Amino acid sequence: MTHHHTRSIAKDARILIQKAENDQVETVWDRHDAQQPHCGFCEMGLSCRICAMGPCRVDPFGEGPQLGVCGANGDIIVARNLCRMVAAGAASHSDHGRDLVEVLASVAESKASGYEIRDTEKLFRVAAEYGVETGDKEPLRVAAELAYAMQEDYGTRKKELTLTARAPEKRRDLWRKAGIMPRGIDRETAEAMHRTHMGVDSVWQSVLEHSLRNALSDGWGGSMIATEVSDILFGTPAPAATKVNAGVLKADSVNVVVHGHNPVVSEMILVACQDPEMTKLAEEKGAAGINLCGVCCTGNELLMRHGIPMAGNHLMTELIITTGAVDMMVVDYQCIMPSLSKVASCYHTKMISTSDKAHFPGVPHMEFHPENARDMAYEVVERAIDNFVNRGTVHIPVEPVDAVGGFSVEAVLGALCGSPGPLIDAISAGSIRGAVGIVGCNNPKIKQDHGHVTLARLLIENDILVVDTGCAAVATAKAGFKTAGAAADAGAGLRGVCESLGIPPVLHFGSCVDNVRILVLAAALANALEADISDLPLAAAAPEWYSEKAVAIGAYAVASGIYTVLGPMPPVTGSVKVVEMLTSGLEGAVGAVFAVEPDPEKAAVLIRRHIEKQRGKLGLDEIEGI
Ligand code: BF8
Ligand code: SF4
Numbered sequence: 001m002t003h004h005h006t007r008s009i010a011k012d013a014r015i016l017i018q019k020a021e022n023d024q025v026e027t028v029w030d031r032h033d034a035q036q037p038h039c040g041f042c043e044m045g046l047s048c049r050i051c052a053m054g055p056c057r058v059d060p061f062g063e064g065p066q067l068g069v070c071g072a073n074g075d076i077i078v079a080r081n082l083c084r085m086v087a088a089g090a091a092s093h094s095d096h097g098r099d100l101v102e103v104l105a106s107v108a109e110s111k112a113s114g115y116e117i118r119d120t121e122k123l124f125r126v127a128a129e130y131g132v133e134t135g136d137k138e139p140l141r142v143a144a145e146l147a148y149a150m151q152e153d154y155g156t157r158k159k160e161l162t163l164t165a166r167a168p169e170k171r172r173d174l175w176r177k178a179g180i181m182p183r184g185i186d187r188e189t190a191e192a193m194h195r196t197h198m199g200v201d202s203v204w205q206s207v208l209e210h211s212l213r214n215a216l217s218d219g220w221g222g223s224m225i226a227t228e229v230s231d232i233l234f235g236t237p238a239p240a241a242t243k244v245n246a247g248v249l250k251a252d253s254v255n256v257v258v259h260g261h262n263p264v265v266s267e268m269i270l271v272a273c274q275d276p277e278m279t280k281l282a283e284e285k286g287a288a289g290i291n292l293c294g295v296c297c298t299g300n301e302l303l304m305r306h307g308i309p310m311a312g313n314h315l316m317t318e319l320i321i322t323t324g325a326v327d328m329m330v331v332d333y334q335c336i337m338p339s340l341s342k343v344a345s346c347y348h349t350k351m352i353s354t355s356d357k358a359h360f361p362g363v364p365h366m367e368f369h370p371e372n373a374r375d376m377a378y379e380v381v382e383r384a385i386d387n388f389v390n391r392g393t394v395h396i397p398v399e400p401v402d403a404v405g406g407f408s409v410e411a412v413l414g415a416l417c418g419s420p421g422p423l424i425d426a427i428s429a430g431s432i433r434g435a436v437g438i439v440g441c442n443n444p445k446i447k448q449d450h451g452h453v454t455l456a457r458l459l460i461e462n463d464i465l466v467v468d469t470g471c472a473a474v475a476t477a478k479a480g481f482k483t484a485g486a487a488a489d490a491g492a493g494l495r496g497v498c499e500s501l502g503i504p505p506v507l508h509f510g511s512c513v514d515n516v517r518i519l520v521l522a523a524a525l526a527n528a529l530e531a532d533i534s535d536l537p538l539a540a541a542a543p544e545w546y547s548e549k550a551v552a553i554g555a556y557a558v559a560s561g562i563y564t565v566l567g568p569m570p571p572v573t574g575s576v577k578v579v580e581m582l583t584s585g586l587e588g589a590v591g592a593v594f595a596v597e598p599d600p601e602k603a604a605v606l607i608r609r610h611i612e613k614q615r616g617k618l619g620l621d622e623i624e625g626i
Helices: 011-022 028-034 040-044 074-108 120-129 139-154 162-166 169-178 185-195 204-234 263-274 276-284 296-306 319-323 340-345 373-390 409-415 421-429 450-461 470-478 484-489 492-501 515-528 548-559 576-590 600-617
Strands: 240-244 254-259 290-295 310-312 328-331 350-353 401-405 434-438 464-469 506-510 538-542 564-566 594-596
Touching (some): 011 319, 074 263, 074 576, 139 185, 162 169, 162 204, 162 515, 185 204, 204 263, 204 515, 204 548, 204 576, 254 263, 263 276, 263 296, 263 328, 263 373, 276 373, 296 401, 296 506, 310 319, 319 340, 409 515, 434 600, 450 600, 464 515, 464 600, 506 515, 538 600, 564 600
Parallel strands (some): 290 310, 434 464, 434 538, 464 506, 538 564
């Protein structure tokens, strides 16, 4: 059976799905098929295995049991399960942030050979936000104090996380009144696990409230720290040209692919790959050179800061190995399918895992720490070079597509002559109707990239600026939306703005932790207007989300006042009350709600209606009857 046309809209994926089938390599889609039908209780969030009196399940039709052994009803079970998804997502982003703070601290102590402070201006700016006296101090001294102050944000001694001060005053007041102001990054995640233990918080409303606080500790805490410290250590992104899709692999070169999320590893692999000595080694083995490519978010990190080409998003990670061209895949953590080593074993591809907290079956482990990362990176790249001679047949299915990445908030404001004013003017005049963040993953439940690309196309056609991150950003790049020329596909108003600035209508904002760049830009717009984020013509969408991190992101977007449309349904339909709270009740509490709409054409309509309604509330011209 051939599925290549139903499983993805991307040409490289379609060809490689067929190749995987021919090579008898099992992929994520085959395993997804084998799981059908998914458990209905779990899909609705109505199963609970939190304690050993269970597992329990509540019958959604009212015929079987309505209470777990402990007496929890469906509302409590659904809310607790959702809260635990937020906690896992917030923990993942925030622990990634912690790893960066630890590198910053090691750099300050001169114990991290090969790492340095690349953006001193940003170091001083963020340090000032943390109340670190900068004066005429040496950068390394400031770095040490900033790292210490950031570590305090992780703990329990604060009432409010430092970077929440970036949010508009009205938003912070609202968080305080609603009791969801995040206090400590680890604290909120630990409390989420505590509250959802059997016999603790047993009122579904307060469990949901804490879920929002936990999510905010990610968005305005752990993820924000991850992005800011990455910029300080590796440079704040600026627009740069790159190439995307499986065609970035090169038949004549040693292909090293980095996969995961933490730039601490991938940045050092980049250093080793760019060393002329290593190129010479590669040439001695008959290769034309070393070609470093990324997949998933660590790929986005390198793309944003160095224009490193991007081989694919989440559902491409198995498929690019089937090209037979990947000599080494280096992984750190998050979104790395445990199946990869099995796929790699069907070809000559070698893999290395690098994080003390992420081991994979059949994958040799070389643990990276700030002190040894440089040596480790050279060894990994040498192994990749040695593996070049073991290649079998290579099939690189497509030519790569051009894209521009690197739109940090600093870069966007720079393009606007330093202030959000021109963007606000364009929105007020209606040439740009509003802005939407398209974020998140691929999910085999949805035809790969169809949700991202269709939604982005419909929004830009209607003069809505799109900023995107994560696997969504890779999808729209592959579709060709990230070149200045793509402005021709936008409506007349957006097209004019993009052409005058020389920017694409869909701006690459980075990895998933970089969703905080969207928060920072939204806050800057709101502050310039002396408004709240929830007053602005903004929205977010996660058309193909799969991960717990995406649940945390969606929750902090809504809690920050941004209307958010999800593609796949989260496991909440077992509780009418929870669904009503998420899709309408939250409006009164935080000024924004969730919607769920798997069809991207309908999602575009929901988003356009919301943006026009927001424009009307601001007294701007409004298109009615969408
Ligand atoms: O953090 S978008 S599939 S790679 S979770 Fe994962 Fe989703 Fe991709 Fe990045 Ni984000
Ligand atoms: Fe069952 Fe309650 Fe235990 Fe959950 S916490 S498994 S509902 S007894």
